[in-house]
Amino acid sequence: xxxxxxxxxxxxxxxxxxxxxxxxxxxxxxxxxxxxxxxxxxxxxxxxxxxxxxxxxxxxxxxxxxxxxxxxxxxxxxxxxxxxxxxxxxxxxxxxxxxxxxxxxxxxxxxxxxxxxxxxxxxxxxxxxxxxxxxxxxxxxxxxxxxxxxxxxxxxxxxxxxxxxxxxxxxxxxxxxxxxxxxxxxxxxxxxxxxxxxxxxxxxxxxxxxxxxxxxxxxxxxxxxxxxxxxxxxxxxxxxxxxxxxxxxxxxxxxxxxxxxxxxxxxxxxxxxxxxxxxxxxxxxxxxxxxxxxxxxxxxxxxxxxxxxxxxxxxxxxxxxxxxxxxxxxxxxxxxxxxxxxxxxxxxxxxxxxxxxxxxxxxxxxxxxxxxxxxxxxxxxxxxxxxxxxxxxxxxxxxxxxxxxxxxxxxxxxxxxxxxxxxxxxxxxxxxxxxxxxxxxxxxxxxxxxxxxxxxxxxxxxxxxxxxxxxxxxxxxxxxxxxxxxxxxxxxxxxxxxxxxxxxxxxxxxxxxxxxxxxxxxxxxxxxxxxxxxxxxxxxxxxxxxxxxxxxxxxxxxxxxxxxxxxxxxxxxxxxxxxxxxxxxxxxxxxxxxxxxxxxxxxxxxxxxxxxxxxxxxxxxxxxxxxxxxxxxxxxxxxxxxxxxxxxxxxxxxxxxxxxxxxxxxxxxxxxxxxxxxxxxxxxxxxxxxxxxxxxxxxxxxxxxxxxxxxxxxxxxxxxxxxxxxxxxxxxx
Numbered sequence: 001x002x003x004x005x006x007x008x009x010x011x012x013x014x015x016x017x018x019x020x021x022x023x024x025x026x027x028x029x030x031x032x033x034x035x036x037x038x039x040x041x042x043x044x045x046x047x048x049x050x051x052x053x054x055x056x057x058x059x060x061x062x063x064x065x066x067x068x069x070x071x072x073x074x075x076x077x078x079x080x081x082x083x084x085x086x087x088x089x090x091x092x093x094x095x096x097x098x099x100x101x102x103x104x105x106x107x108x109x110x111x112x113x114x115x116x117x118x119x120x121x122x123x124x125x126x127x128x129x130x131x132x133x134x135x136x137x138x139x140x141x142x143x144x145x146x147x148x149x150x151x152x153x154x155x156x157x158x159x160x161x162x163x164x165x166x167x168x169x170x171x172x173x174x175x176x177x178x179x180x181x182x183x184x185x186x187x188x189x190x191x192x193x194x195x196x197x198x199x200x201x202x203x204x205x206x207x208x209x210x211x212x213x214x215x216x217x218x219x220x221x222x223x224x225x226x227x228x229x230x231x232x233x234x235x236x237x238x239x240x241x242x243x244x245x246x247x248x249x250x251x252x253x254x255x256x257x258x259x260x261x262x263x264x265x266x267x268x269x270x271x272x273x274x275x276x277x278x279x280x281x282x283x284x285x286x287x288x289x290x291x292x293x294x295x296x297x298x299x300x301x302x303x304x305x306x307x308x309x310x311x312x313x314x315x316x317x318x319x320x321x322x323x324x325x326x327x328x329x330x331x332x333x334x335x336x337x338x339x340x341x342x343x344x345x346x347x348x349x350x351x352x353x354x355x356x357x358x359x360x361x362x363x364x365x366x367x368x369x370x371x372x373x374x375x376x377x378x379x380x381x382x383x384x385x386x387x388x389x390x391x392x393x394x395x396x397x398x399x400x401x402x403x404x405x406x407x408x409x410x411x412x413x414x415x416x417x418x419x420x421x422x423x424x425x426x427x428x429x430x431x432x433x434x435x436x437x438x439x440x441x442x443x444x445x446x447x448x449x450x451x452x453x454x455x456x457x458x459x460x461x462x463x464x465x466x467x468x469x470x471x472x473x474x475x476x477x478x479x480x481x482x483x484x485x486x487x488x489x490x491x492x493x494x495x496x497x498x499x500x501x502x503x504x505x506x507x508x509x510x511x512x513x514x515x516x517x518x519x520x521x522x523x524x525x526x527x528x529x530x531x532x533x534x535x536x537x538x539x540x541x542x543x544x545x546x547x548x549x550x551x552x553x554x555x556x557x558x559x560x561x562x563x564x565x566x567x568x569x570x571x572x573x574x575x576x577x578x579x580x581x582x583x584x585x586x587x588x589x590x591x592x593x594x595x596x597x598x599x600x601x602x603x604x605x606x607x608x609x610x611x612x613x614x615x616x617x618x619x620x621x622x623x624x625x626x627x628x629x630x631x632x633x634x635x636x637x638x639x640x641x642x643x644x645x646x647x648x649x650x651x652x653x654x655x656x657x658x659x660x661x662x663x664x665x666x667x668x669x670x671x672x673x674x675x676x677x678x679x680x681x682x683x684x685x686x687x688x689x690x691x692x693x694x695x696x697x698x699x700x701x702x703x704x705x706x707x708x709x710x711x712x713x714x715x716x717x718x719x720x721x722x723x724x725x726x727x728x729x730x731x732x733x
Contacts, residue, residue: 063441137204154211176201197246199211233539293539321368326364347480351365383483398507399506407439570620666713
């Protein structure tokens with residue numbers, strides 16, 4: 001019956017579409033959106049890399065010329081029947097008149113059918129060079145505040161280069177960034193599920209528009225909760241503004257003991273000593289927290305901690321670099337941190353690096369990424385915190401970047417060359433005066449161009465990376481400053497303003513856009529001095545809130561109504577265990593991939609956070625999520641719990657070996673002839689940076705006393721093991 005109805009409609013369309021005033025549907029602006037909307041050109045169907053059942057389209061229709069040929073010419077044009085449009089396989093399959101693995105997409109009486117049939121009847125005209133091009137997409141309402149259970153219809157208009165605008169709501173693809181807050185149907189109607197904030201992405205013709213949604217919590221709060229809340233700087237103002245809008249009450253201030261441990265671990269990656277904790281707790285000065293912050297930012301461990309962090313980002317590893325080159329790369333990063341090099345200068349020196357990889361360690365960046373595409377992808381990931389990788393093969397399906405823009409950006413690196421240096425492991429990086437990257441789809445190079453930047457002359461002999469560095473580090477660059485602000489923020493607050501921290505897509509909005517923009521402006525005003533940003537964060541009441549939730553903010557995981565406790569990194573846990581027990585860990589390079597077993601030991605006493613290399617033979621580090629540094633992605637490091645971690649804490653040789661060492665801290669404490677209460681207090685200060693509660697002190701001292709001198713050592717080992725295996729030790733809170 002469907003086939004017969006299609007034949008009947010064929011005559012109807014033929015009479016309608018032969019009228020002189022009937023517009024011919026545009027392949028670029030009308031046919032392609034239909035194929036994308038109904039999944040025909042999706043990655044799960046004919047938009048897959050190899051197509052589907054012998055029919056291949058470009059992903060979401062990014063390649064109009066190729067798709068037009070595939071539809072109208074491939075397989076002898078069997079999918080199209082211009083003499084009788086209703087007999088075209090393109091219509092027969094999408095309406096279910098003949099078997100179709102993709103199922104029925106629309107009916108014969110639909111607007112989609114009318115457009116496709118009209119296009120076929122008109123002779124299937126292809127994309128034209130003078131076709132109007134979409135310039136922007138507009139969604140309304142752009143912002144909405146709703147309640148759970150509410151629904152909201154979205155309307156989307158496309159604006160074209162000829163000044164025309166059109167309601168395209170019907171053909172837009174919609175996705176929800178936070179399904180726990182709201183979902184959205186194919187018709188653009190969103191439905192509120194829970195509290196918080198979410199975003200709906202509207203995609204049409206490779207353009208994206210975002211509708212922001214706020215669903216306040218139902219807490220009944222007095223206005224004074226926010227008006228009387230402590231504020232130190234702009235961070236607190238904007239966090240409290242967001243909390244007020246969402247009816248989320250802020251938790252109280254953390255204790256001094258919580259603050260000193262938290263600040264030490266977040267800033268320099270080590271625990272405070274008992275002497276430092278006692279002195280801080282005894283200090284009655286109202287400015288003691290500020291004093292501590294300045295002290296931490298000036299500590300040598302600060303250099304260790306942040307050198308390690310940026311070595312993760314820049315993939316310092318002997319797996320892909322010769323040993324001497326790896327050391328040169330790490331030494332360059334470390335020198336930059338030690339001199340507090342502004343972040344814009346740090347980035348510029350890397351992307352424009354030339355010369356010997358042993359003399360200029362930054363040049364190893366181009367040894368690790370030895371082709372223009374890899375250089376482009378890693379540069380955007382490391383310094384812009386966004387991935388353009390998908391655009392290498394097709395227009396990005398979740399971002400605004402096109403295949404043309406990708407190859408224009410990658411062409412900035414096309415003239416980077418390497419040659420052998422004078423010594424082993426030495427490579428010389430230099431910029432050639434000619435050469436371009438060919439775009440496979442077109443067989444021609446794209447003009448070199450930073451993303452959304454100015455096009456560079458194709459034949460200019462200058463190093464294109466200089467123009468890239470100018471664009472990358474420019475104050476007005478909307479991505480560069482926000483990316484590093486988000487990374488630093490996540491280090492101290494546990495959760496980035498954008499999550500994940502290296503996923504700053506337009507379709508992945510910030511939890512507090514005002515705050516992210518203000519912090520980016522602040523950093524730029526401070527000439528990209530990262531310590532200034534860290535100081536502002538550490539001093540803020542937002543950072544100094546307790547990790548304990550209060551009534552009304554228990555469900556908050558994004559808006560900083562309280563400090564978000566999280567597990568320490570593998571390296572910090574291991575260093576902390578060594579610090580507590582006074583038994584350093586021996587580290588050796590892992591050479592098993594080269595069939596050479598385990599390499600020589602690093603200098604005795606070197607902490608994990610001082611290691612230059614990720615290629616370390618350490619079961620503990622591997623088990624607790626130490627990254628391999630093979631890709632620029634925070635996803636390489638994991639803090640997810642596992643059975644292996646639990647068993648290693650309980651029975652592994654790392655903690656147990658350090659606790660049983662005959663010359664460890666426990667032996668020294670016992671030699672000092674401390675009372676049971678003193679031993680308990682020292683153990684708590686060493687591990688948790690706080691004094692024990694009265695109950696903890698009483699019960700622990702009683703256990704120590706009950707064992708006598710013969711069992712005192714073993715009991716003290718048990719006490720330390722119990723503290724080292726607690727969540728309070730393993731987590732920063």
